[in-house]
Amino acid sequence: MTSQVPSAAELAELKAGLHRLARNLWWTWNQDAQDLFQELSPRSWQNLYHNAVAVLREVSDYELRVHLMEPEFRQRVREVLACFDGYLKEPNTWAREGAPALSGRPVAYFSAEFGFHETLPIAAGGLGVLAGDHAKAASDLGIGFVGISLFYREGYFQQAIDQHNWQTEYYSNLDPKNLPIEQVLDAKGEPVRSSVRMGFTTVHFQAWRVNVGRVPVYLLDPYVEENEEHYKKLAARVYGGDSTTRIMQEILLGVGGVRLLRALGIEPSVYHMNEGHAAFLILELARERMAEGLPFEQALASVRSECVFTTHTPVEAGHDRFSNELMGFMGQKFVQQLGLTQEQLMALGRVHPSDSHEPFCMTVLALKGSRAANGVSELHGQVSREMWQGLFPGKAVKDVPIGHVTNGVHLPGWMKGTVRRFWYNKYCDWERANGSAQPSAPHIRTADSWERLVNSPEFWSRITDPSVTSDEELWSLRYKLRRQLVEFARRRLLIQGQRISQRDFIEFDQLLSTDALTIGFARRFATYKRAPLIFDQFENVLKLVRDPLRPVQFVFAGKAHPRDDAGKSYIQKVIHLSKHSDLKGHLVFVENYDIHVARQMTSGCDVWLNNPRRPLEASGTSGMKTSTHGCLNLSILDGWWREGWDGVNGFAIGEDSHPTDVAEQDRRDSENLYKVLTEQVIPCFYNRDADGIPRQWIKRMRAAIGKLAPEYTTWRMVQEYVAKYYLTHS
Numbered sequence: 001m002t003s004q005v006p007s008a009a010e011l012a013e014l015k016a017g018l019h020r021l022a023r024n025l026w027w028t029w030n031q032d033a034q035d036l037f038q039e040l041s042p043r044s045w046q047n048l049y050h051n052a053v054a055v056l057r058e059v060s061d062y063e064l065r066v067h068l069m070e071p072e073f074r075q076r077v078r079e080v081l082a083c084f085d086g087y088l089k090e091p092n093t094w095a096r097e098g099a100p101a102l103s104g105r106p107v108a109y110f111s112a113e114f115g116f117h118e119t120l121p122i123a124a125g126g127l128g129v130l131a132g133d134h135a136k137a138a139s140d141l142g143i144g145f146v147g148i149s150l151f152y153r154e155g156y157f158q159q160a161i162d163q164h165n166w167q168t169e170y171y172s173n174l175d176p177k178n179l180p181i182e183q184v185l186d187a188k189g190e191p192v193r194s195s196v197r198m199g200f201t202t203v204h205f206q207a208w209r210v211n212v213g214r215v216p217v218y219l220l221d222p223y224v225e226e227n228e229e230h231y232k233k234l235a236a237r238v239y240g241g242d243s244t245t246r247i248m249q250e251i252l253l254g255v256g257g258v259r260l261l262r263a264l265g266i267e268p269s270v271y272h273m274n275e276g277h278a279a280f281l282i283l284e285l286a287r288e289r290m291a292e293g294l295p296f297e298q299a300l301a302s303v304r305s306e307c308v309f310t311t312h313t314p315v316e317a318g319h320d321r322f323s324n325e326l327m328g329f330m331g332q333k334f335v336q337q338l339g340l341t342q343e344q345l346m347a348l349g350r351v352h353p354s355d356s357h358e359p360f361c362m363t364v365l366a367l368k369g370s371r372a373a374n375g376v377s378e379l380h381g382q383v384s385r386e387m388w389q390g391l392f393p394g395k396a397v398k399d400v401p402i403g404h405v406t407n408g409v410h411l412p413g414w415m416k417g418t419v420r421r422f423w424y425n426k427y428c429d430w431e432r433a434n435g436s437a438q439p440s441a442p443h444i445r446t447a448d449s450w451e452r453l454v455n456s457p458e459f460w461s462r463i464t465d466p467s468v469t470s471d472e473e474l475w476s477l478r479y480k481l482r483r484q485l486v487e488f489a490r491r492r493l494l495i496q497g498q499r500i501s502q503r504d505f506i507e508f509d510q511l512l513s514t515d516a517l518t519i520g521f522a523r524r525f526a527t528y529k530r531a532p533l534i535f536d537q538f539e540n541v542l543k544l545v546r547d548p549l550r551p552v553q554f555v556f557a558g559k560a561h562p563r564d565d566a567g568k569s570y571i572q573k574v575i576h577l578s579k580h581s582d583l584k585g586h587l588v589f590v591e592n593y594d595i596h597v598a599r600q601m602t603s604g605c606d607v608w609l610n611n612p613r614r615p616l617e618a619s620g621t622s623g624m625k626t627s628t629h630g631c632l633n634l635s636i637l638d639g640w641w642r643e644g645w646d647g648v649n650g651f652a653i654g655e656d657s658h659p660t661d662v663a664e665q666d667r668r669d670s671e672n673l674y675k676v677l678t679e680q681v682i683p684c685f686y687n688r689d690a691d692g693i694p695r696q697w698i699k700r701m702r703a704a705i706g707k708l709a710p711e712y713t714t715w716r717m718v719q720e721y722v723a724k725y726y727l728t729h730s
């Protein structure tokens, strides 16, 4: 470290480096990078909701310069930038051996939503978060990858709860200047433009690039002068508006996405549709092939050989369907360009092509236009084969060509700061104990070695060994994380209470306990997820909560779709209980669930509750975010948990089966949930030895961390997509 005064050139370079860093989401999964932004202004960091770009705008050039005069800070900026540049330039990525064919001809991954970070709220839920994690892992693995989505200028809605405990929605305007995005420019420095046809109108669009480590994700944006007001706003909100808005957004995504790739000179080798929203890309690709002289059938066959499709839900509402009229009007260009009749076009989106009453289903188009398709867990694969069997007449269910790739999470991104540092230090301990020369420089590892490490089973088996990490250390980690969550929830509740000037306000320190077994539930309030299920046993739950020796408490969060009144009534029920029943103080609802709330909760809870109506939870990915934090899953054997649970690494509610009668299912699941809770979860958590340590619980934590953390990652998942879907041709 040198205390010499830095040259003006060096200062300018470091300043530029920080700005570059803020506009690449890599910093969100590198703790040292994040620490730099946070330290520049801890208060702005909090007030600006962890927005590195906005923090840098807040800090004047002069102030930044002065900070950089400080040798220690300057040195850390240098190290982080060296690590960042090393990451960007690393030649020896996994993909060099694992997917060389994709380097020149990338995967084009289309998704209506991407959840990267709380500062770019363009995701509605799990589908988007998965897409964001997919992109981050593609970057870590060094895969040729481009993402395509829309720039929603009002993002996804923010949730506020009114006096009647009813969810209301509000929207804020996202300002590109304050976001980690860059306008896409051509060689002359002009914004890249293209257009698509919708009905009688030509809709123009520009694009923004999100830098996700090594890979770009492009967001199409129709908010340009040439468009009429109505069209400018067509992508204002994630899944906003009626089915007319929906089909327009999807034409923009599918057709516009392909045109943007062409404008940028990108030639993908495979098009991956993340859910059916982007399936119009098939028709645009077919149009291109026909322009090269192929007749429609051959053009479609050729397109099929380049497309793959992932379906994400068995729930009907998750599959867009458009009427004959809407397709007839909005899709008239498809009919003309592809030389089809309206009926022939409709047939592409129908299970029964000649059924003139059947609407146009985007999932059907995606399945018909893809060389391969998959669900997102083993059980979901099975359910999808049953669901879409009708598309494959004569095939038995088991032969329906829909496989599965079980979802994962981007581990380096989902680890909370406390936990990143904890495991990092533990690994250094292990290295020291095992005689490796000099452990890597404190906190900093070069290039992608940290990403590789945390995704390897060896890493987790080494550091979860009791000789490296003792029970006492793990227990104290749990205490830190639980306290962080409790304090986070109290702060949020304070703000929520102030907003509606609530009279029945709970004293700050009466709210939740930092010692109690903390059960978390946070996900979209879709009814099949049955958020209030546990309160079916209200009197019993009350006893558990009031037990002075073995208390439990609950933290809930989640948004209902703006038009889902049943979901909203579930929210109302939970909040009502939290305020007006004897659960008060032991049950809280944290408003405005998003990636930040998800991170606090999946790290701070002791138990992660998941009680969907099986088999409707295709994956249930949030449970995977808990593992590195030592939180245990308590879940129905649906989605990923049916594969992940091994009897020790968490808890199962019920059997690997379900009754056909829904009322019966709800009743049984509620009983089983209470049974597991009282017979297994609570006794295990509170069974402490003479030193006050719950040895059996910690044994389960070790099993969860060691087995689940390295398995349920997008690092594993994306490799599986490469092997099974990206590099194989049928």
Ligand SMILES: *Cc1c(COP(=O)(O)O)cnc(C)c1O
Pocket: 124, 125, 126, 127, 129, 522, 523, 524, 593, 594, 595, 598, 599, 619, 620, 621, 622, 623, 625
């Ligand atoms: C992880 C995540 C989800 C997905 O949760 P499920 O378990 O699939 O219900 C949804 N929303 C946010 C904000 C998330 O971080």
